Amino acid sequence: MTKYNPAFKLKLVKQCLAGNSTNRVAVRNGIGHSILQRWVRSYQQHGLPGLAKQYSRYDAQFKLNVLQRIDQDGLSDQQAAILFGIRGQNCVGEWKRLYHAGGINALKPHREREPAMPQKPPETPVQSCPDDDERTRQELLDELGYLRAENAYLKKLDALIREQNAARAKKRK
Numbered sequence: 001m002t003k004y005n006p007a008f009k010l011k012l013v014k015q016c017l018a019g020n021s022t023n024r025v026a027v028r029n030g031i032g033h034s035i036l037q038r039w040v041r042s043y044q045q046h047g048l049p050g051l052a053k054q055y056s057r058y059d060a061q062f063k064l065n066v067l068q069r070i071d072q073d074g075l076s077d078q079q080a081a082i083l084f085g086i087r088g089q090n091c092v093g094e095w096k097r098l099y100h101a102g103g104i105n106a107l108k109p110h111r112e113r114e115p116a117m118p119q120k121p122p123e124t125p126v127q128s129c130p131d132d133d134e135r136t137r138q139e140l141l142d143e144l145g146y147l148r149a150e151n152a153y154l155k156k157l158d159a160l161i162r163e164q165n166a167a168r169a170k171k172r173k
Contacts, residue, residue: 009051060107
């Protein structure tokens with residue numbers, strides 16, 4: 001869990017390994033019993049690195065190996081997670097669900113299957129406007145026409161908003 005630092009985890013794990021009940025240590029420190037048990041098992045399997053925060057991406061083959069090991073040895077999801085150093089407590093169960101739904105292709109990392117969001121096209125660099133002296137008369141007239149139309153549009157929009165606000169105020173009275 002990310003809200004607990006490794007030093008705190010190690011302190012509690014050592015209390016449990018010294019003979020204290022995991023229930024008692026968990027209650028005394030305000031954490032869940034199952035979380036503390038997972039820390040103890042992870043520490044026993046991997047040592048201090050087993051308590052460190054870890055973000056990992058697992059490839060489809062690794063996930064398949066974990067699932068095959070669960071089937072071969074009759075491991076629970078939590079036992080497999082501890083054995084393979086998988087920090088996410090629900091990862092293995094999710095991998096099982098995906099595998100049964102779609103086979104090994106479903107185990108591929110999400111980014112390989114499809115992008116989560118559509119890719120933005122690369123932005124074209126903004127070209128600076130040439131000085132007015134360098135532009136032709138027609139270019140200047142075209143820009144002037146565009147700016148006049150934009151100004152008229154904004155004035156009409158402002159008038160419409162004022163009209164709607166006046167109607168609301170009148171309706172409230």
